[in-house]
Amino acid sequence: MSRTAVIVIAIDGPSAAGKGTLARRLAAHFGLPHLDTGLLYRAVGLKAEKTGRPPEEVAAGLDPADLADPELRTDVAGQAASKVAAMPEVRAKLLDFQKKFALQAAGAVLDGRDVGTVICPEAPVKLFVTASAEARAERRYRELRAKGVDTIKPRVLAEMAERDRRDSERAAAPLKAAPDAYHLDTSDMDADAAFAAALAFIERKGFRSSGP
8 A cells, every 4th residue: 555654553562462463563554664573583583593504693694584484483483583682792783784674765664672762763653462361372372272272371471481580670671661662462452452452553643554
């Protein structure tokens, strides 16, 4: 869809809150390119673990083709990403790539954990998508079971809590909402309700799609 104005949408939040699904839907609605910044860290973390190379070395030579690996969507990759994301050297290597993506003439939608605070602090639209730990763990549990992963809810909840702790307490670009971000709690929302709430906020900011 075409847009009435160039728009950069920065979406942050913890895992399983629904930010990725929301980002993809908003990108499609406004006809914007989309970047899941977490994939960069998943790719670096997974490749570093597989090859034994230093994460900062992997980040420096990351190939866009690395982002197409289906294994990046696994929980193992998510845990690896959380570990390397705490390394300032890795973040510095990937920062330029993300900033360039956001500066495309058409605008862009980026989702991650430090988009509104570090990558695109001047973005006109910022959202912080969250949900209760129980709701997020339930979503992740169902997702893993659907993929055939043998796990239990307490384990999923514990792993999620540990990842939240690492992401929030790391010294380099910790997970937090930008001061001017719109907080969207999806605990009791499905994907359609979350999209409607986010779109209403964006339209209140003066941005509308001119497409059908």
